[in-house]
Amino acid sequence: MATVKGAATTRAERARQTRRRMLDSAGELFLRDGYAETTMDRIADRAGVAVQTLYYTFRSKGQLLCELVEVTAAGDEEVAPVAQRAWVGEMLTATSGQRVIALAVEHGADIFVRAAPLWPAVAAAASDPHVDRYWAGVTAGRRAGQARMVARLDELGALRPGLDPDRATDVVVTLFGHEAFTSLVTRAHWSVPEYKAWLLTTLAQQLLQRPRLAPRAYADLSYSAQVTR
Amino acid sequence: MATVKGAATTRAERARQTRRRMLDSAGELFLRDGYAETTMDRIADRAGVAVQTLYYTFRSKGQLLCELVEVTAAGDEEVAPVAQRAWVGEMLTATSGQRVIALAVEHGADIFVRAAPLWPAVAAAASDPHVDRYWAGVTAGRRAGQARMVARLDELGALRPGLDPDRATDVVVTLFGHEAFTSLVTRAHWSVPEYKAWLLTTLAQQLLQRPRLAPRAYADLSYSAQVTR
Numbered sequence: 131m132a133t134v135k136g137a138a139t140t141r142a143e144r145a146r147q148t149r150r151r152m153l154d155s156a157g158e159l160f161l162r163d164g165y166a167e168t169t170m171d172r173i174a175d176r177a178g179v180a181v182q183t184l185y186y187t188f189r190s191k192g193q194l195l196c197e198l199v200e201v202t203a204a205g206d207e208e209v210a211p212v213a214q215r216a217w218v219g220e221m222l223t224a225t226s227g228q229r230v231i232a233l234a235v236e237h238g239a240d241i242f243v244r245a246a247p248l249w250p251a252v253a254a255a256a257s258d259p260h261v262d263r264y265w266a267g268v269t270a271g272r273r274a275g276q277a278r279m280v281a282r283l284d285e286l287g288a289l290r291p292g293l294d295p296d297r298a299t300d301v302v303v304t305l306f307g308h309e310a311f312t313s314l315v316t317r318a319h320w321s322v323p324e325y326k327a328w329l330l331t332t333l334a335q336q337l338l339q340r341p342r343l344a345p346r347a348y349a350d351l352s353y354s355a356q357v358t359r
Numbered sequence: 360m361a362t363v364k365g366a367a368t369t370r371a372e373r374a375r376q377t378r379r380r381m382l383d384s385a386g387e388l389f390l391r392d393g394y395a396e397t398t399m400d401r402i403a404d405r406a407g408v409a410v411q412t413l414y415y416t417f418r419s420k421g422q423l424l425c426e427l428v429e430v431t432a433a434g435d436e437e438v439a440p441v442a443q444r445a446w447v448g449e450m451l452t453a454t455s456g457q458r459v460i461a462l463a464v465e466h467g468a469d470i471f472v473r474a475a476p477l478w479p480a481v482a483a484a485a486s487d488p489h490v491d492r493y494w495a496g497v498t499a500g501r502r503a504g505q506a507r508m509v510a511r512l513d514e515l516g517a518l519r520p521g522l523d524p525d526r527a528t529d530v531v532v533t534l535f536g537h538e539a540f541t542s543l544v545t546r547a548h549w550s551v552p553e554y555k556a557w558l559l560t561t562l563a564q565q566l567l568q569r570p571r572l573a574p575r576a577y578a579d580l581s582y583s584a585q586v587t588r
Contacts, residue, residue: 166486253482253485254486256482257395257483297547297549300542300543300547300549301543301557303542303547304538304539304542304543304547307538307542309533309536309538309539309542310533310538310539313529313532313533313536313538314529314530314533318526318529318532318533320526320529328530332565335564336561358521
């Protein structure tokens with residue numbers, strides 16, 4: 131029994147490694163040559179698998195891209211959906227509005243950092259209905275998470291008086307989205323800590339009754355040294 | 360002589376009307392059917408011209424789109440490049456930082472209002488090298504205009520102390536771009552005056568030493584009733 135189980139584990143592990151190699155090869159080629167130029171044949175070639183294996187595993191180049199975005203955004207260690215991760219729990223139980231936003235910025239922006247290199251491929255594949263549906267789901271999921279953050283601010287009585295939570299969410303979606311990240315980090319070459327510090331102070335100004343930041347809200351986070359007020 | 364001149368004027372006027380009809384037909388079809396679906400044949404058909412006339416006038420569907428964006432963004436009355444229009448002069452000679460921003464928002468956002476319906480066509484045509492070059496030029500031109508606005512704030516001593524003009528321009532590009540307009544107006548259905556009021560208060564917060572707005576900065580502008588602080 132032990133031997134059979136061991137063999138099965140090894141087989142599963144080998145399949146996992148092959149899958150990972152196909153995803154890595156696709157990612158490298160999308161980045162180097164662009165999405166349109168990268169054919170399934172070339173991905174299979176680079177990964178050292180038959181093209182049939184690639185199609186059997188991912189169905190189409192569009193579905194392969196979506197899977198790649200998913201695992202890249204999640205990071206190597208984490209596989210749980212964003213809403214179920216530890217930092218989301220921490221954010222939704224934090225007891226100051228500033229801390230809620232600081233945690234959202236720290237961890238939410240890290241998802242952008244990981245996924246940003248693949249965004250041009252997603253844009254290039256926008257006419258693929260599978261990619262389009264996937265991206266609409268990503269966008270809707272991000273808004274849902276941001277709406278939960280705003281709801282927590284509201285529960286804490288931390289929202290700026292008169293600010294409607296729906297409109298507050300519209301603002302968060304606009305400022306804390308992939309377009310603003312692309313504009314500041316990818317195009318204008320801000321460092322990630324600079325971007326996070328800007329996002330924290332801007333969201334605090336936009337959302338909070340008390341926008342002036344207290345160091346305890348962010349002092350243990352990666353970008354604390356960049357927050358100057 | 361008078362007769363000949365009259366005939367020439369009429370011919371020039373007829374050519375101008377035909378050109379306008381081709382542009383209008385293209386715009387209607389891009390909006391109704393999307394950029395990819397709209398063929399040069401269908402545009403010619405709708406405009407009541409031979410497809411050869413369409414190609415002779417605009418060379419390609421991509422160039423036709425760029426010309427359409429250009430005249431749509433400029434509006435019916437204005438044909439001068441943005442940098443040469445009266446409101447830009449007014450903005451660059453205004454003597455309060457708040458007034459500089461208020462004028463930029465009033466008139467700059469109106470360009471977005473006119474051009475926004477065509478942005479999906481531009482995105483769909485992004486792989487056309489002519490469209491790609493044109494759009495890069497539009498984006499660079501917008502940044503140049505926004506950098507001039509920031510330079511005027513700097514001249515007036517109105518910039519927040521320690522704020523580098525280049526970084527201030529990065530922020531303006533991010534907040535006062537077509538992505539944020541799309542997010543708030545097109546997707547979240549904010550009214551244009553609500554969007555303008557948000558942009559004014561946000562840019563004032565981000566850029567100015569004295570972010571609290573004085574009514575004289577915006578009271579004569581179209582969105583003044585929406586500015587609540």
